[in-house]
Structure formats: structure tokens, C-alpha cells
């Protein structure tokens with residue numbers, strides 16, 4: 001018999017009004033739904049011990065095009081395509097690098113209407129982050145939460161790590177073909193066009209990395 005599971009998919013606009021209801025749905029635990037869940041995460045204590053957590057950040061409002069920090073001095077925002085979730089701490093708090101959570105975060109971000117909307121599974125990107133600037137990149141749009149109560153997960157619709165926005169970000173050829181007459185042909189990683197070795201794909205303009 002296969003185990004029970006729940007699936008979260010970012011294309012399905014899954015939202016909850018209360019954090020506790022999202023937690024109960026995801027984990028199949030039975031927290032008292034009348035008691036409000038105060039922490040920003042589940043599990044609330046030492047999430048570093050957990051391979052994943054559920055995180056409920058509140059998105060910052062904008063005024064005159066600028067994000068307004070919360071009373072705690074935090075600014076949270078999502079890129080328009082939901083690929084990045086950014087947390088800025090305007091207090092200049094510098095966490096001990098060992099205290100950063102490096103597991104996966106299932107994010108339900110609170111929108112301007114007060115609903116916690118599921119956005120995807122994110123991971124802190126250390127290279128893009130700074131001392132008080134934390135960039136989380138979405139690594140999957142879906143997740144399967146396994147067990148009752150939950151004890152594991154499986155990523156669904158993982159975002160390709162070589163996904164690029166610009167043809168000017170060099171990509172390795174998808175394939176390299178050595179012809180018998182000595183010419184070398186590349187298959188473009190962006191458009192699959194086959195062409196004689198050159199710095200750019202003549203079809204789509206993709207910059208090629210050797």
C-alpha cells in the first residue's frame with residue numbers, strides 16, 4: 001500500500017487564511033486550529049535539524065515604488081516571476097553564517113490581501129546573498145509531502161539549474177558532434193539548432209561556452 005501524500009503546486013493558487021491551517025494541511029498533524037501559530041516557520045524550534053521547513057513570510061507593502069520595512073525592520077519581496085524570494089534586514093543584523101538555514105523552504109508568502117499563498121520550494125543562494133540581504137531561489141514549483149504525519153518530501157517540477165534569462169549568459173552546447181571530415185558541430189542548448197562551431201548560435205543568438 002502506498003503512503004498518503006499531499007501535493008503543492010504553484011500553478012494551482014493554493015492559499016490559506018491561517019498559518020495553522022496550512023501547517024495542518026501540509027503535515028497532517030493535528031494542531032488546534034483555534035490557536036494561532038505565532039512563529040514564522042514550522043517547525044518553530046531549531047529548523048536546522050529539519051531537511052525542510054514551511055516558511056510564512058509577509059510580503060512588504062510598497063509606497064511610491066519603495067518597499068516599506070515592517071516594524072521589525074524587515075523587507076520581504078518576491079520577484080515578479082516568483083523565482084526569487086528576497087529578505088532584507090534593514091537593522092543591519094549580521095547572522096552567524098552557521099545560523100543560516102540551508103535546508104529547503106516551502107514558502108507560503110502572505111500577500112496584500114492577507115492570504116498565505118503557496119509559492120514554491122526555495123533554497124538560500126549564498127553567492128547571491130550578502131550580510132543582510134538573503135536571496136532564496138526557487139528550485140521546484142511543486143512538492144509532494146509524504147506520510148501521515150509528514151516525514152518526507154519529494155520535489156516536483158524542479159527548475160532547471162541551467163535555466164537562463166539572457167542569450168548573453170554563456171551556455172555549453174547541448175551536444176558536440178565531431179564529423180568525419182574534421183568539422184565540429186554544436187547543438188544549441190537553447191534552441192536545439194545544429195551549427196558549425198562558433199561563439200554564438202546563428203539561429204537564436206545564444207552565447208556558447210566551450
Ligand SMILES: [Zn+2]
Nearest residue numbers: 188191201204
Ligand atoms: Zn540557438
